[in-house]
Amino acid sequence: MNMPLVMLLVALLLLALSVLLVFSARKKARSEKMMGALASEKASSLQSRGALHIALLRAGIQLTSSRLMAAVLLYVLLVILLYWTLGALIALAGAGLLLFAVKVFIEVRQRRRVAKMVKQLPAFIDHIIRSLKSGRTLMEGMDQAVDSAANPLKSAFERSQRFMHRGASMEDAMDDLAGLYQIKEFQLLALAVRVNQKYGGNAVEVLSQLVSMIHERDKAARQLKAMTGETRVSALVLGLLPVSLAAYVFISSPDFFLELWHDPSGKKLLLFAFLFQVVGSLTLWRMLRSV
Missing domain, CATH: 1.20.81 (Receptor-associated Protein)
Incomplete structure (x- = not known):
């Protein structure tokens, strides 16, 4: 099975999932209208709601069915665009990063709210x-x-x-x-x-x-x-130092990065370095949240 066919199947799967989410959201909206008819029942059954729905409620994000459909289609189009322009590996990494960025955005908005x-x-x-x-x-x-x-x-x-x-x-x-x-x-x-x-x-x-x-x-x-201000600054320096060094090397000697990128082993090395940077930054962020 070639890669374009795989990407097409993934797109169709995500589209079907979005349709299911739309119908599920409408069903929950109808059940919520009927919920208050019985005074003996609780005001809302949070246990019956999905994790995404609860996270959006906490963050104060009103996501209608049309917006949800548009977001899913935009996500699929971006992943396909990455695949056509940069290859399957970059498309896979980009798909994961997009989901991670959405998760971080919802969590940050939720904590601030x-x-x-x-x-x-x-x-x-x-x-x-x-x-x-x-x-x-x-x-x-x-x-x-x-x-x-x-x-x-x-x-x-x-x-x-x-x-x-x-x-x-x-x-x-x-x-x-x-x-x-x-x-x-x-x-x-x-x-x-x-x-x-x-x-x-x-x-x-x-x-x-x-x-x-x-x-x-x-x-x-x-x-x-x-009291933990020094710890926060240290974590910020540790998170930004590798990125700053990479940016300096790229500006001062772009041929070095280009040679690595065009070499198969060098491309894997850069991708692993980027992955480790993301994991390390996420770990530091989680540690700071617990302080």
Whole structure:
């Protein structure tokens, strides 16, 4: 089987996969509309959703069926273009790098969005506390806080509002929010709401303690970031040094790289060096995320 036929089969397979994703997304949308009819059910079954759908929700990316189809077709066309111009090996590497770039983009957008929501959360809870002190219920206070909040926190809680308006309980809607974003602050807020709705108690005191805890966690995170600044700079230097040296050699002596590229063994050497650079940069990035 020749390579063009293989690439054509891969393209057709990806096209079929995109069609399946479109029908799956439409089916999930219809089931979501019917989900709130029963008040005893949870607001959203995250377990039934795919990993990609959850990641897009966390990142705040609205991907319609037409956009998904266009993205898949563009991906297939780029891979075919790489194959026709640079060969099968480069096309295979490019296909993997494109998927990796999309994954990194979604993760970075997700982390930035969640970090911004955590910064907005104390003011959001303070608004609820003021509403409770003025005699309103917890749900009324949350509705007013959502109306006055800014994105991305506003859009996250508006999703919970829609679930409650469809008949879901407040604690189930907050559990769904905490389960979606998987951050400690939302989990504690969901726990406070569940305890208040089931057993009563002073919600103002619990929410005030939650605000204090969020401020303390933010202060500790900033101190840790300052203490690990030298480590971050060292990792950045280690990641950029090989790329900088390669760029300098290419600018000062381009014939050296061209001879390697036109030689079969040299081409493999360059590709392996590029692969190791990507793996090393990814490892450093993962290590920095854990600090």
